[in-house]
Amino acid sequence: MDEKASKLKMQSVKRKTLSDQVIDQIIDLLLTGKLHPGDKLPTEMELMEMLFVSRPVLREALSSLETIGIIHRKTREGTFLSDKIGSQPYRIMLALAAGDIKAILETRFTQELGLVSLAAEKISELELKKLKETIHIMETSDGDYSEADREFHRIIACSASNYMTEGLIDPLLNMYDTILANISTENRNKEITLQQHKDIYNALEKRDPIQSYLSMYKHLDYVRKKTLKNINE
Known part of the structure; x- marks a missing residue:
């Protein structure tokens, strides 16, 4: 895990509604100003380690966030928080x-x-x-x-x-x-x-x-x- 990812200090999630809790944690990064619109998220592996969740749970959460326009993925570049509110x-x-x-x-x-x-x-x-x-x-x-x-x-x-x-x-x-x-x-x-x-x-x-x-x-x-x-x- 790199230094930037380690500073984000997200809480590990509980066993109930894991995907929803992952979504809450990522949105909380925006609300608390730890990350800003347009910023790149940590890698999937880093997020899995920070949140103590499996890859399927994480990907389910990321897919939900992408559907509602909170994040977008760029091939070979990674996952980014959207820089504006879409439709x-x-x-x-x-x-x-x-x-x-x-x-x-x-x-x-x-x-x-x-x-x-x-x-x-x-x-x-x-x-x-x-x-x-x-x-x-x-x-x-x-x-x-x-x-x-x-x-x-x-x-x-x-x-x-x-x-x-x-x-x-x-x-x-x-x-x-x-x-x-x-x-x-x-x-x-x-x-x-x-x-x-x-x-x-x-x-x-x-x-x-x-x-x-x-x-x-x-x-x-x-x-x-x-x-x-x-x-x-």
Whole structure:
């Protein structure tokens, strides 16, 4: 065991739910600051010695951590802690709420209102240009404009430049798109949606977080009420 591994001082695990305890120990390395995002984990052999577990138990734990995006493995290089929060953990959590349309809508509501406020302070000229392009695509579309609509919201979320929430927006919008797939396009009012997007854009262009928040609130409230109404009919 090398000097770096010996300093980590993880506790040996008990015989119950070994794999889960290994997961807890590895996550604890992040929580206590002994390792940081992007750091390389000790080798499998070193981890087995530190935790007093077998290779199958360790590999089961590592596979679980990889599935939820906590670690990633590089061929011939080793296993590393992820350096940012990806979409996989959020996708898994949202899957548990797949049938709860109201909860999905409320989650989108809370996330996007905060993100658009930050975006008003951080959005770049390039991102504003991209937003304007999505509005143009929606305006000139003869049919389904949902892809441009989704891209509009994704650009705003990413322009907020917050890595903790960035991973959430794609699975959240994907889940919402699944909901919209059950609503006929003829029940969507393109004119209202387009104007609301323009209002949000104008507020962002002015770098006004309060107006951006209010414009996004008006839009999402409209979307929420219309979605619930169509689903309940």
